[in-house]
Amino acid sequence: GAVVSQHPSRVICKSGTSVKIECRSLDFQATTMFWYRQFPKKSLMLMATSNEGSKATYEQGVEKDKFLINHASLTLSTLTVTSAHPEDSSFYICSARQGIRNTEAFFGQGTRLTVV
């Protein structure tokens, strides 16, 4: 299957700083990318959906000024956690899809963010 690379896999940052997570589709063009947050032993919570070249659509309750998403090209999307706080510590997962709703999405390996 297609490969989605997410980087970094782990990051520790201090409170108040910003962290950027990258998500790349290595062998296909991703028209849509998704960002999820997964709490321990819980499901994936959709944070936002981004289509290349347009603004991301955020889910209700997700602060767009805190979680900045950029999908500048068909192979790259970034999530920046701004002014991070300990409660932002979580597992963040991206996925990418080449087509529309009936095509599968491919997932990155996830990023473990710890804010100290």
Added chain:
Amino acid sequence: AQSVTQLDSHVSVSEGTPVLLRCNYSSSYSPSLFWYVQHPNKGLQLLLKYTSAATLVKGINGFEAEFKKSETSFHLTKPSAHMSDAAEYFCVVSDRSNDMRFGAGTRLTVKP
């Protein structure tokens, strides 16, 4: 908005016995439905998908699922469980909105 409900948070079976993981969906449009598996410390892998073609869908590793519109269900089955099937399983729905939304997940335990 579309959503999925996974009826069991945890299913435990013995090796060699059948597996049934239940999923019900809610969607205003004809949905696409997926089952993904997440092994510990590994990424999510697609098991199978339904996209309005055949209602009985066969996936990898012997899994299959049947789309039943009348019951709004998309249950995942396997005739004979293997130890390596122990993992977290997610039912996912996507419809006209193009989002992909996950169910709460079902943890499958396989006993020797």
